[in-house]
Amino acid sequence: MKLVFAGTPEVAVPALDALIASRHEVVAVVTRPDAPAGRGRRLVASPVAERAQEAGIEVLKPVKPRDEEFQARLREIGPDCCPVVAYGALLPKSALEIPTHGWVNLHFSLLPAWRGAAPVQHSVMAGDEVTGASTFQIEQGLDSGPVYGVITEDVRPTDTSGDLLTRLAFAGSGLLVATMDGIEDGSLKPVPQPADGITLAPKITVEDAQVDWAAPALRVDRIVRGCTPAPGAWTVFRNERLKLVQTGLVTDRADLAPGELSAGKNNVYVGTGSHAVELLWVQPQGKKPMKAADWARGVRITAGELLTRAATA
Numbered sequence: 001m002k003l004v005f006a007g008t009p010e011v012a013v014p015a016l017d018a019l020i021a022s023r024h025e026v027v028a029v030v031t032r033p034d035a036p037a038g039r040g041r042r043l044v045a046s047p048v049a050e051r052a053q054e055a056g057i058e059v060l061k062p063v064k065p066r067d068e069e070f071q072a073r074l075r076e077i078g079p080d081c082c083p084v085v086a087y088g089a090l091l092p093k094s095a096l097e098i099p100t101h102g103w104v105n106l107h108f109s110l111l112p113a114w115r116g117a118a119p120v121q122h123s124v125m126a127g128d129e130v131t132g133a134s135t136f137q138i139e140q141g142l143d144s145g146p147v148y149g150v151i152t153e154d155v156r157p158t159d160t161s162g163d164l165l166t167r168l169a170f171a172g173s174g175l176l177v178a179t180m181d182g183i184e185d186g187s188l189k190p191v192p193q194p195a196d197g198i199t200l201a202p203k204i205t206v207e208d209a210q211v212d213w214a215a216p217a218l219r220v221d222r223i224v225r226g227c228t229p230a231p232g233a234w235t236v237f238r239n240e241r242l243k244l245v246q247t248g249l250v251t252d253r254a255d256l257a258p259g260e261l262s263a264g265k266n267n268v269y270v271g272t273g274s275h276a277v278e279l280l281w282v283q284p285q286g287k288k289p290m291k292a293a294d295w296a297r298g299v300r301i302t303a304g305e306l307l308t309r310a311a312t313a
Helices: 010-020 048-053 068-077 119-126 163-187 217-226 294-298
Strands: 002-007 025-030 036-037 042-044 058-060 082-086 104-108 130-137 147-154 233-237 240-250 262-265 268-270 277-284
Touching: 002 048, 002 068, 010 025, 010 048, 010 082, 010 163, 025 048, 025 068, 036 068, 048 058, 058 068, 058 082, 068 163, 068 268, 082 163, 104 163, 119 130, 119 163, 119 217, 130 163, 147 163, 217 240, 262 294, 277 294
Parallel strands: 002 025, 002 082, 025 058, 082 104
Antiparallel strands: 036 042, 104 130, 130 147, 233 240, 240 277, 262 268, 268 277
């Protein structure tokens, strides 16, 4: 089939590579406009745009997919199908109707679970033991279209959302190619999603990522892992934000009040609503990530000091 691929971040690149290597022809890529990045806030092309340019593929960067100039070019190309991975913009009905077989999204959850922008983060934070990826036909509703295929992936006890998303991006790329194959030869027909089991996965905000030390240790650990690498779990120490890069569960410390710190030569523990968790890596405001034990030595934690919540995020 003649394909126009839509995607923006690094997580979409494995799928683009897989489609380029498939029997189908990727004739163009749709991605978000260049965005400011780095200290100089210089405009930078998206990872998908950069990969497409390397491969000599036409790149379309509409400000909004409803732009008539963009839709006119899409009609000129006449794609058979538009596969999508993390494009990042809502597609109007007029754009959805252009490709012969519509737009097919690779979504990183087992639909109808975790519909929305942050399925992997919510899966980790909820303590799911199994998640996966789904390909589905995009319609006007939020991730509600009929499903072509799924793969499953175990959520490991120490997985961050970044770890899990990387595995799903590569495994899902194979699913997306298989879906294109099945649409082309007619062997795949999308199946409506069940009405039961719908959960929502809205974008995780900075406020969502603030740790509540009165929560049980398991919940604290899931928040830290689910918010890593973005937006980054955090707390407050001596009136400044402290980013929590990595924590570990322990079972032999139940003597600390919620938020209370205990620093030894090589270990830093903090109390929760149940037993303590160990701080492994932290990032003080304005500094690079460091081992928690090194941070604790530098700030000279005193007995009874606390990690706290901000009054407002």
